Amino acid sequence: MGQAVTLRQVAAHAGVSRQTVSNVLNAPQRVDPVTLRKVQAAIEALGYQPNRTARSLATRQAGLIGYCLARMPGRSLFMDPFLHTLTEAIEETGRRMLVFTAPEGAQGIETYADLIAQRAVDAFILSDTVDEDPRHTWLASRGVPFASFGRTWPKQGEQPGPWVDVDGAGACAELVRRLHSAGHDQIAFVGWCQRVTMGAAKDRQRGWQDECARLGLSEQAAYADSDSMDGAARAAATLLDGPTPPTAIVAASDLLAVGVLGELRRRKLRPGHDVWVTGFDDSVLATSVEGGLTSVRQPTEEITSALVRLLDAEHGESGVLLAGQIVCRSSAPVDL
Amino acid sequence: MGQAVTLRQVAAHAGVSRQTVSNVLNAPQRVDPVTLRKVQAAIEALGYQPNRTARSLATRQAGLIGYCLARMPGRSLFMDPFLHTLTEAIEETGRRMLVFTAPEGAQGIETYADLIAQRAVDAFILSDTVDEDPRHTWLASRGVPFASFGRTWPKQGEQPGPWVDVDGAGACAELVRRLHSAGHDQIAFVGWCQRVTMGAAKDRQRGWQDECARLGLSEQAAYADSDSMDGAARAAATLLDGPTPPTAIVAASDLLAVGVLGELRRRKLRPGHDVWVTGFDDSVLATSVEGGLTSVRQPTEEITSALVRLLDAEHGESGVLLAGQIVCRSSAPVDL
Numbered sequence: 001m002g003q004a005v006t007l008r009q010v011a012a013h014a015g016v017s018r019q020t021v022s023n024v025l026n027a028p029q030r031v032d033p034v035t036l037r038k039v040q041a042a043i044e045a046l047g048y049q050p051n052r053t054a055r056s057l058a059t060r061q062a063g064l065i066g067y068c069l070a071r072m073p074g075r076s077l078f079m080d081p082f083l084h085t086l087t088e089a090i091e092e093t094g095r096r097m098l099v100f101t102a103p104e105g106a107q108g109i110e111t112y113a114d115l116i117a118q119r120a121v122d123a124f125i126l127s128d129t130v131d132e133d134p135r136h137t138w139l140a141s142r143g144v145p146f147a148s149f150g151r152t153w154p155k156q157g158e159q160p161g162p163w164v165d166v167d168g169a170g171a172c173a174e175l176v177r178r179l180h181s182a183g184h185d186q187i188a189f190v191g192w193c194q195r196v197t198m199g200a201a202k203d204r205q206r207g208w209q210d211e212c213a214r215l216g217l218s219e220q221a222a223y224a225d226s227d228s229m230d231g232a233a234r235a236a237a238t239l240l241d242g243p244t245p246p247t248a249i250v251a252a253s254d255l256l257a258v259g260v261l262g263e264l265r266r267r268k269l270r271p272g273h274d275v276w277v278t279g280f281d282d283s284v285l286a287t288s289v290e291g292g293l294t295s296v297r298q299p300t301e302e303i304t305s306a307l308v309r310l311l312d313a314e315h316g317e318s319g320v321l322l323a324g325q326i327v328c329r330s331s332a333p334v335d336l
Numbered sequence: 337m338g339q340a341v342t343l344r345q346v347a348a349h350a351g352v353s354r355q356t357v358s359n360v361l362n363a364p365q366r367v368d369p370v371t372l373r374k375v376q377a378a379i380e381a382l383g384y385q386p387n388r389t390a391r392s393l394a395t396r397q398a399g400l401i402g403y404c405l406a407r408m409p410g411r412s413l414f415m416d417p418f419l420h421t422l423t424e425a426i427e428e429t430g431r432r433m434l435v436f437t438a439p440e441g442a443q444g445i446e447t448y449a450d451l452i453a454q455r456a457v458d459a460f461i462l463s464d465t466v467d468e469d470p471r472h473t474w475l476a477s478r479g480v481p482f483a484s485f486g487r488t489w490p491k492q493g494e495q496p497g498p499w500v501d502v503d504g505a506g507a508c509a510e511l512v513r514r515l516h517s518a519g520h521d522q523i524a525f526v527g528w529c530q531r532v533t534m535g536a537a538k539d540r541q542r543g544w545q546d547e548c549a550r551l552g553l554s555e556q557a558a559y560a561d562s563d564s565m566d567g568a569a570r571a572a573a574t575l576l577d578g579p580t581p582p583t584a585i586v587a588a589s590d591l592l593a594v595g596v597l598g599e600l601r602r603r604k605l606r607p608g609h610d611v612w613v614t615g616f617d618d619s620v621l622a623t624s625v626e627g628g629l630t631s632v633r634q635p636t637e638e639i640t641s642a643l644v645r646l647l648d649a650e651h652g653e654s655g656v657l658l659a660g661q662i663v664c665r666s667s668a669p670v671d672l
Contacts, residue, residue: 017439019450023450084405087435099433107353110355110356262626288565289625
């Protein structure tokens with residue numbers, strides 16, 4: 001994984017743009033001879049192997065990959081930088097990215113059906129996956145190629161198609177272990193409102209819960225009544241007003257964690273001293289708060305390169321689980 | 337503007353998805369008779385006039401509009417929600433959105449040339465416009481349709497094509513007027529590093545500067561040495577350590593304003609009391625800080641609908657300047 005020489009590396013080596021390398025491969029007649037030789041030398045020096053799919057597309061209009069833009073303000077902190085990296089990864093294979101909007105859930109299937117009927121796209125990258133997401137089984141049953149960022153958490157059976165995910169349970173369990181090592185034994189969880197049916201939310205909570213159980217710690221959780229900072233502040237208030245106020249709070253996202261920090265400030269409690277707080281996503285919010293927010297970074301480049309690899313895999317690799325990286329800041333100094 | 341009935345309104349009136357309305361218009365044979373009648377009744381009731389372009393596209397593959405994804409972490413706070421709204425507006429006209437990445441500046445032209453040569457797109461929406469942006473004149477000279485979010489600020493002459501922009505100068509002048517009315521006479525500006533050649537940055541600064549001059553106020557400005565909160569904090573420190581420390585700071589973006597707030601906290605200065613601070617964009621950051629950040633909201637829906645209208649205009653309307661809306665929070669209680 002990540003070992004193969006990429007078109008980007010060839011471009012950097014030759015000191016030209018990725019598009020120029022693509023032109024050398026697909027339309028050498030359009031490239032001036034000096035540049036052509038320079039790029040060919042770079043290809044040879046690095047042992048670059050053009051992607052099979054990219055080559056097969058060289059002779060016709062570039063294939064289009066469909067990607068649905070979700071409207072979820074809180075989550076977009078991670079998902080939008082992700083789109084840029086994903087688009088680059090798709091372009092490296094000689095294809096292009098079509099973005100579209102669709103209603104959530106089963107209602108959205110109509111949009112996917114239209115894109116297929118119009119031959120507007122060749123395949124889909126799915127993200128913002130929810131529990132028992134209807135898109136995956138629908139696409140799989142029609143033989144439409146796709147790769148999913150996020151699992152669909154079916155009640156039974158296997159994931160309905162290739163997927164890449166970040167091990168949210170693993171990262172949250174690791175946060176609990178580190179907080180416990182630092183002396184905490186009241187480690188609460190603040191999650192999204194119960195309405196949210198996103199597997200990733202439950203996955204993160206499960207990691208916290210299982211590790212608390214393993215360590216014999218109490219398990220207090222509270223939920224934001226909306227996916228907002230204010231909702232998270234109210235959830236934190238409930239916990240802090242309870243009979244055994246937590247000394248550490250693991251939040252399911254940076255947005256929720258910033259809401260928790262706001263509630264601490266209102267109570268003159270110092271993050272990282274009186275109460276330790278962690279987020280998830282390592283978004284721009286994590287560095288926007290005083291002293292910074294300890295968070296979990298998702299490996300964007302690895303996620304997108306795995307998605308593109310799975311899109312072209314022929315019944316080989318079917319799932320890739322990547323580790324999140326804990327980034328320590330002063331809201332929870334859990335460096336080991 | 338905004339008066340015409342939209343496909344979205346028809347969909348809401350009929351209680352169906354936008355895609356279903358689109359099907360009724362373009363492929364009625366695919367719609368069940370009950371739904372067909374319901375949608376036709378809604379079209380009649382509202383007096384909906386299907387878009388000319390959308391109708392002409394009904395008989396062939398939907399046209400594609402190209403949009404370049406910029407990699408600018410700070411700016412993406414506004415630009416990414418913008419992409420969702422823009423994609424919806426494009427889809428309302430029966431077309432779809434192709435996103436791509438390209439190097440900044442003149443180097444990126446090659447990518448635009450390829451998209452045109454491959455007939456991958458019919459037109460472009462440009463954003464993240466910089467001073468004397470090479471893309472506009474290049475596209476205009478080749479007769480490629482485009483509409484630009486942001487002006488290109490040519491040293492002389494007119495904007496090289498249709499544009500929509502938010503009046504950053506007007507909004508910042510209004511902030512200065514309100515701060516002055518509230519008793520401030522040391523109103524400083526914190527801008528992006530000088531490297532940033534974005535017209536919007538200078539536009540915002542010009543509004544602050546002209547209004548300070550008009551009111552006879554001193555004009556102190558400092559610049560973040562990178563587009564980061566830390567850079568803005570250092571810029572604020574320079575101002576606060578100067579001979580006449582400001583009592584109010586107008587920052588060119590929310591990200592910069594949050595950096596300024598961090599520096600105030602370090603000095604135990606209270607935002608909205610000791611020093612008033614304003615941002616720009618009304619992003620998620622503006623509500624993530626304690627008490628909230630006074631900021632300027634850009635009217636996303638109006639921007640995107642104007643862009644789509646200009647894309648199809650035939651030498652009529654050529655520029656649309658929209659007002660930003662000041663949103664007051666406790667960092668600068670400038671409510672009138």
